[in-house]
Amino acid sequence: MEKKNRLWIAIFLLPSILIFCLIYGASVVTLFGSSFTEWKLASKLEFTGISNYVNLFADKNFLKALSNTVIWALLQSTIHIFIGVTFALILSKKEFYWKFARTAYMIPNIICSAALGMVYLSIFNPKFGAVNNIIRALGVEDFSQNWFMDYSSAFFTVTITWLPFxxxxxxLVLAEIAAIPEAILESAKIDGAGEFKTNIYVVLPLLKNIIGTCVIVAATSMLKNFDIIFMTTNGGPGNTTLNLPLYIYKTSMLENNYGYANTIGAFLILLGIVMLIVINKAFKLGQSDI
Structure with a gap:
């Protein structure tokens, strides 16, 4: 009986696996294969070995895009995760405002990233944007600036745009908190643990798996983030906000250097795999704590 069930499972999974291999597998193989070539518009592919990969680490634009991408991944998977978990712990008390706050905080996440980029352009507009208007109203006009185009503020401003995550x-964390057995929380109270200690020593350890999953989503999302940067700064000023996805776009579409762009793409995939391995090891995902 068990063998028959496995057979039917395999039969139903096979079409999806084949489609996945055809669409994604073939694309990845093509990407890695062409990363070892010089391939420009209207020219034949010319095998160049590992020269593209060697050139990566002598390319100042690539190194800047790489450092920005890694820094944003670290910020997204620490500060933004911390804010989200803190917010979930507050909402778990189910005060009178919790349903409204939960819904309001999700609204920016259902808006298209490109449209959200336009919203941020309006909010941070140097002439009529809400941020500069508030600064002027407070009487500290010297602090008003062109947030997305000033070297000193562009990176910080782009980082803020991802706070809705x-x-x-x-x-996600709130749903996991709701699944914690009430008996565990009651035991902590009986032992004399206050709300703060219960959260730190009981609740948070039980949230390890979901927090680890959120860290994976947060970190890897920075490896494909394109829309908001493209709409707000286009990688500027200079290369202050350039990241790897945007650099791939510029290299392929503006410079028509498809071979080198695919080399950057291949490196990006490898970077994502390394991130997944490190985060999985750090959080020991898949191991139950209850």
């Missing part, structure tokens, strides 16, 4: 983290 903390809302997604909050909802």
């Amino acid at each position: 903390a809302g997604v983290v909050a909802i």
